[in-house]
Every structure is written in C-alpha cells, then in structure tokens.
Amino acid sequence: MKKTVYEALNWASSFLRSHGLEEPAGEWLLRHHLKANRAALLASFHDDMSEDVWLAFKADVETLPSGIPVQHIIGSESFYGRVFSVSGDVLIPRPETEELVEAVLERLEGTERIVDIGTGSGAIAITLQLESPGTEVTAIDLSEKALNVAQENAKTLGATVRFKQGDLCQPVKRECFDVIVSNPPYIPERDRASLAEQVREYEPELALFAGDDGLAVYRRLATELLEHVRDGSLIALEIGAGQGNAVKQLFQEQFPKATIEIRFDINEKDRIVLIDVRL
Known part of the structure; x- marks a missing residue:
C-alpha cells in the first residue's frame, strides 16, 4: 500500500512516541531515504513514496527501539x-x-x-x-x-x-x-x-x-x-x-x-x- 510522505512521517512519529523515543529521529531518517533537506521534505508532504523507499524507511525506524543511534543508521x-x-x-x-x-x-x-x-x-x-x-x-x-x-x-x-x-x-x-x-x-x-x-x-x-x-x-x-x-x-x-x-x-x-x-x-x-x- 502506497503512503504519502506525510503519512510515512506521521506513522514514524506515532511509532517512536509509543516506544518512548524522540520523534525527530523519524524525520532525520525520512530525509535520509528521500535524499531531501527539510524544505524539500515539507514541500513533498503530499507526494507518494515508492514502495522500496517506504519499506526501507520503515525497517530503519523499527530498528530504533534497539537503541542504535539514528546517526549510525544514516552514517x-x-x-x-x-x-x-x-x-x-x-x-x-x-x-x-x-x-x-x-x-x-x-x-x-x-x-x-x-x-x-x-x-x-x-x-x-x-x-x-x-x-x-x-x-x-x-x-x-x-x-x-x-x-x-x-x-x-x-x-x-x-x-x-x-x-x-x-x-x-x-x-x-x-x-x-x-x-x-x-x-x-x-x-x-x-x-x-x-x-x-x-x-x-x-x-x-x-x-x-x-x-x-x-x-x-x-x-x-x-x-x-x-x-x-x-x-x-x-x-x-x-x-x-x-x-x-x-x-x-x-x-x-x-x-x-x-x-x-x-x-x-x-x-x-x-x-x-x-x-x-x-x-
């Protein structure tokens, strides 16, 4: 199922909040996967994400409860x-x-x-x-x-x-x-x-x-x-x-x-x- 950029970010924020983690990590990862700065990210809120990018982003977000720093995922x-x-x-x-x-x-x-x-x-x-x-x-x-x-x-x-x-x-x-x-x-x-x-x-x-x-x-x-x-x-x-x-x-x-x-x-x-x- 396709998701817009906004929907993906909203999902990440909810997921991180439910695990007691900092929500901005979701935005950092999304920008990394979209190869976009913050202005470009905000401008693309209503754009659909490709399935490959969505799945890769989702997998990275789901590793964060393990404690791994987002900077290590992004590099x-x-x-x-x-x-x-x-x-x-x-x-x-x-x-x-x-x-x-x-x-x-x-x-x-x-x-x-x-x-x-x-x-x-x-x-x-x-x-x-x-x-x-x-x-x-x-x-x-x-x-x-x-x-x-x-x-x-x-x-x-x-x-x-x-x-x-x-x-x-x-x-x-x-x-x-x-x-x-x-x-x-x-x-x-x-x-x-x-x-x-x-x-x-x-x-x-x-x-x-x-x-x-x-x-x-x-x-x-x-x-x-x-x-x-x-x-x-x-x-x-x-x-x-x-x-x-x-x-x-x-x-x-x-x-x-x-x-x-x-x-x-x-x-x-x-x-x-x-x-x-x-x-």
Missing part, C-alpha cells in the same frame, strides 16, 4: 554546518562541542599550530582548519579505526590535517603548539549503568570513560602538556558537567601563572575550560 552527523561521517568507532559529534570550537576560533589569528588530542571523527580538527585555513593542524587518536574515519572526513571536506596515531601527546614528542584542544573521555566508570543505552552500547568505550571520577585523562594532560606549550599558548578542553572546578585545579597546580576560565554551555552547565598559559 553521518552535522557539525558546525558540515556533514561528518560517523560509525561505532567514533563519538558522535555533539552541539556542545561546537561551543568548544567557537571558543578556540575567537582566539585564533590564523597562523597558529594546533593539535587536537583524541580527535575521533576529526570534527574539531577539520573544522578549525577549514574555518582558519592558515593554521597548521595536527590530529591525534589512539584508535586506528577512529583515525580512518577522521582521514576520510578530511578528504571529503577538503581539509589539510596531519593525522598521528598514539596515546595523547606521545606522537608529537618535542613539538610545541600555540593551541591544544581536546574533548577527552570524561565519564566516570560509576556512571556507566546510568548512561542512555544508545551511548553505552553503541559508542566507543575508549572515547567515553575515564576512571572512577572521570578525571583520569585530565590528570595526564595537565602533566604531559607542560612539554608541548610555550608562553601564550591556549589549552582548550571540553569537560563533563560539574567537573569545571576540579579540572581548573588540576591545571592551576601545573600552570600556576596561567589564567583559567570555566565556560558554561547553552544548557548552563560547565562545559569548557580555557587555560591561557603563562610560563
């Missing part, structure tokens, strides 16, 4: 106005991380050496390079599979980024940077059970968890970054809500002359720590 997520490929090997880019990028861009003059530690999909590194083309950007990740995703994103989007595999700063020994940016793992192990299923079961553990208190990677960075900064360097970190003061203290101990700012996100949660290094 992409938007970030800072660009579409990035994603998979189960990388963290899905979040809107809060766009605010970290914005905080860094505010400070750039356009010729800086930048390193992104724990790059994942490459969203931060690629965005910074494309928004400030004169910069020299390096992106590091421990996961070879994550780097493969990031490199493919850089190629698709036309970004010039140097990729290195290794643990935190290890691949860039004896190198100094003007900007060091990182969205590291920061979820405490004790919070594992309370995470949403689609995060806990489908996103990489390596990008999520960081010891009993979630601060394990920040402790390492606070120590290791001493060898990679110069006077005037900027360290920009995304943090978990409620971690601002603890992360600030860790870096203040290692960089006693630094000016450290905690920024809050659009949801009024502490989300970014900016360290202006003074040696």
Whole structure:
C-alpha cells in the first residue's frame, strides 16, 4: 500500500512516541531515504513514496527501539554546518562541542599550530582548519579505526590535517603548539549503568570513560602538556558537567601563572575550560 510522505512521517512519529523515543529521529531518517533537506521534505508532504523507499524507511525506524543511534543508521552527523561521517568507532559529534570550537576560533589569528588530542571523527580538527585555513593542524587518536574515519572526513571536506596515531601527546614528542584542544573521555566508570543505552552500547568505550571520577585523562594532560606549550599558548578542553572546578585545579597546580576560565554551555552547565598559559 502506497503512503504519502506525510503519512510515512506521521506513522514514524506515532511509532517512536509509543516506544518512548524522540520523534525527530523519524524525520532525520525520512530525509535520509528521500535524499531531501527539510524544505524539500515539507514541500513533498503530499507526494507518494515508492514502495522500496517506504519499506526501507520503515525497517530503519523499527530498528530504533534497539537503541542504535539514528546517526549510525544514516552514517553521518552535522557539525558546525558540515556533514561528518560517523560509525561505532567514533563519538558522535555533539552541539556542545561546537561551543568548544567557537571558543578556540575567537582566539585564533590564523597562523597558529594546533593539535587536537583524541580527535575521533576529526570534527574539531577539520573544522578549525577549514574555518582558519592558515593554521597548521595536527590530529591525534589512539584508535586506528577512529583515525580512518577522521582521514576520510578530511578528504571529503577538503581539509589539510596531519593525522598521528598514539596515546595523547606521545606522537608529537618535542613539538610545541600555540593551541591544544581536546574533548577527552570524561565519564566516570560509576556512571556507566546510568548512561542512555544508545551511548553505552553503541559508542566507543575508549572515547567515553575515564576512571572512577572521570578525571583520569585530565590528570595526564595537565602533566604531559607542560612539554608541548610555550608562553601564550591556549589549552582548550571540553569537560563533563560539574567537573569545571576540579579540572581548573588540576591545571592551576601545573600552570600556576596561567589564567583559567570555566565556560558554561547553552544548557548552563560547565562545559569548557580555557587555560591561557603563562610560563
């Protein structure tokens, strides 16, 4: 039985609502299958869908109660106005991380050496390079599979980024940077059970968890970054809500002359720590 675009979307919304899931996921999937932006989708509400497209769309919607993120079905997520490929090997880019990028861009003059530690999909590194083309950007990740995703994103989007595999700063020994940016793992192990299923079961553990208190990677960075900064360097970190003061203290101990700012996100949660290094 043929369905119009409107009928298909209405069915998806009802199905998702009955399973306690977010209804916008239905629209994202429908746009994906119709290869249409939102304006085109709305304009086609009364058009009939082909049987093949309807059945494929219906099958994808019916997988969502399993917990799989819609971005993994679609294979992409938007970030800072660009579409990035994603998979189960990388963290899905979040809107809060766009605010970290914005905080860094505010400070750039356009010729800086930048390193992104724990790059994942490459969203931060690629965005910074494309928004400030004169910069020299390096992106590091421990996961070879994550780097493969990031490199493919850089190629698709036309970004010039140097990729290195290794643990935190290890691949860039004896190198100094003007900007060091990182969205590291920061979820405490004790919070594992309370995470949403689609995060806990489908996103990489390596990008999520960081010891009993979630601060394990920040402790390492606070120590290791001493060898990679110069006077005037900027360290920009995304943090978990409620971690601002603890992360600030860790870096203040290692960089006693630094000016450290905690920024809050659009949801009024502490989300970014900016360290202006003074040696």
